[in-house]
Amino acid sequence: METAYQQCLNPDCSATFSVSQVLTACDQCGSLLDIAYDWDSIAVPRSLAEFESRWAERLNPLNFSGVWRFRELLGFAPESQIVTIGEGQTLLQRNDQLAAHCGMTAGSLFLQYEGLNPSGSFKDNGMTAASTHARMTGASMTACASTGNTSASLAVYAAVSGLFRCIVFIGSGRIAFGKLSQALDYGARTIQIRGDFDDALARVRELCRQHPIYLCNSVNPFRLEGQKTIMLRVLEGLGWQVPDWIIVPGGNLGNCSAFGKAFSELHALSLIDRIPRLAVINAAGAETLSSFWNNDSLRWQSGRPDAAAIAQRFQEMDTRNERASTLASAIEINRPVNLIKALRALDTCDGVVRSVSDQQIVDCRARIAASGFGCEPASGASLAGLLQLRNEGVIGKSDRVVCILTGHELKDPDLTMAYHSADPHLHGKKLIPAGVHETPLANPPVVVDNDEQAILQALGLI
Numbered sequence: 232m233e234t235a236y237q238q239c240l241n242p243d244c245s246a247t248f249s250v251s252q253v254l255t256a257c258d259q260c261g262s263l264l265d266i267a268y269d270w271d272s273i274a275v276p277r278s279l280a281e282f283e284s285r286w287a288e289r290l291n292p293l294n295f296s297g298v299w300r301f302r303e304l305l306g307f308a309p310e311s312q313i314v315t316i317g318e319g320q321t322l323l324q325r326n327d328q329l330a331a332h333c334g335m336t337a338g339s340l341f342l343q344y345e346g347l348n349p350s351g352s353f354k355d356n357g358m359t360a361a362s363t364h365a366r367m368t369g370a371s372m373t374a375c376a377s378t379g380n381t382s383a384s385l386a387v388y389a390a391v392s393g394l395f396r397c398i399v400f401i402g403s404g405r406i407a408f409g410k411l412s413q414a415l416d417y418g419a420r421t422i423q424i425r426g427d428f429d430d431a432l433a434r435v436r437e438l439c440r441q442h443p444i445y446l447c448n449s450v451n452p453f454r455l456e457g458q459k460t461i462m463l464r465v466l467e468g469l470g471w472q473v474p475d476w477i478i479v480p481g482g483n484l485g486n487c488s489a490f491g492k493a494f495s496e497l498h499a500l501s502l503i504d505r506i507p508r509l510a511v512i513n514a515a516g517a518e519t520l521s522s523f524w525n526n527d528s529l530r531w532q533s534g535r536p537d538a539a540a541i542a543q544r545f546q547e548m549d550t551r552n553e554r555a556s557t558l559a560s561a562i563e564i565n566r567p568v569n570l571i572k573a574l575r576a577l578d579t580c581d582g583v584v585r586s587v588s589d590q591q592i593v594d595c596r597a598r599i600a601a602s603g604f605g606c607e608p609a610s611g612a613s614l615a616g617l618l619q620l621r622n623e624g625v626i627g628k629s630d631r632v633v634c635i636l637t638g639h640e641l642k643d644p645d646l647t648m649a650y651h652s653a654d655p656h657l658h659g660k661k662l663i664p665a666g667v668h669e670t671p672l673a674n675p676p677v678v679v680d681n682d683e684q685a686i687l688q689a690l691g692l693i
């Protein structure tokens with residue numbers, strides 16, 4: 232057996248493929264692929280703290296990387312092939328202010344700030360792994376469809392490594408300019424199709440199946456291997472203690488799937504003794520998972536979820552031309568490609584799914600910022616989800632909770648400005664977007680004459 236191999240997720244197929252093959256799905260049955268390992272042949276450190284000691288040798292780029300520091304847990308690549316740009320230097324911040332806002336005890340709420348990655352979102356954790364695999368297989372052209380952050384991340388890896396060209400497909404709907412500007416700036420060939428993200432992804436999958444183009448969306452199982460390490464760093468930040476809850480926004484559902492896989496493997500390797508619960512938070516305008524999970528009771532069922540129900544739902548969505556719509560553009564996705572893997576993660580982690588409104592998302596984003604960490608709208612969904620689960624009593628006041636802040640605030644400054652602008656017609660256009668009715672945390676600039684008395688008055692000093 233190879234140390235690492237690709238394996239079909241469908242238990243009635245279970246086909247395996249070498250990691251040297253480039254596939255976008257199982258070529259026997261079309262299901263998603265997973266990376267599997269022959270753990271007995273891998274020298275995995277016996278305790279998690281051994282990974283931490285690699286900090287002492289951080290001039291070695293593999294030890295500096297917050298992903299490859301854990302390389303035995305994603306050992307599909309020879310070390311000489313690894314493409315790293317120092318991703319994963321992220322923080323776990325204890326936040327008592329937000330804990331109090333959620334009616335929780337001090338020391339129980341933590342924020343994992345993935346906006347600190349080189350391209351400003353968690354996607355770099357995955358893209359370093361996908362780029363490594365692209366290099367291993369000799370790819371000269373890579374592509375992705377993107378709501379923004381995937382393209383920014385892929386474009387960075389292509390530009391820094393100089394190993395391959397990069398093509399980015401975007402839809403014609405919402406895209407935050409902070410993200411699009413990155414792809415353009417890093418030299419990605421950017422193709423904007425007339426359609427939305429779901430259309431762009433379907434197109435790029437088709438193109439990559441038929442042409443020698445390497446696909447970097449999260450259907451790429453190597454990407455998810457890199458994203459597992461976000462959970463390793465959370466554990467590391469907690470002194471290797473397992474929290475009670477992980478809360479993460481869900482779009483294409485790659486991240487939550489990777490988290491579930493990480494915990495399942497760590498548990499099987501006896502590196503942790505229990506598995507935290509997982510809460511995946513959808514935006515109300517893109518709540519396919521929530522609707523499947525909560526309304527239709529769709530479950531993993533040992534790898535045999537109700538495929539007919541899924542197909543029927545997607546068919547209905549197509550017939551009604553139902554499109555995702557939320558201000559949180561990173562999770563504006565109605566046909567999540569990793570749906571089945573997400574069901575597995577929810578099964579592994581005794582998970583829950585909730586959906587939150589755009590109003591809640593923008594208010595929570597502003598509240599996180601006001602407590603010191605800027606994140607983009609999609610990340611606000613994790614706090615909004617926590618508030619909802621606290622209200623329902625699902626999460627207790629002393630439970631240890633980690634909210635994942637998936638992307639940086641500066642990705643989407645337009646929305647932030649819109650929120651804070653007292654004048655809804657600033658610059659001649661209405662800034663407060665549909666779906667937001669009030670801005671309780673708005674902190675607009677105060678316009679005064681250039682005059683000491685006027686300024687002191689505005690400051691409340693006279």
Ligand SMILES: *Cc1c(COP(=O)(O)O)cnc(C)c1O
Pocket residue numbers: 352353354380381449480481482483484485486487561562607609610637638639
């Ligand atoms: C990609 C992205 C998400 C959604 O992650 P999935 O793995 O697609 O569920 C959430 N937030 C941000 C900032 C993202 O870039």
Ligand SMILES: [Zn+2]
Pocket residue numbers: 239240241244245246257258259260261262
């Ligand atoms: Zn298969």
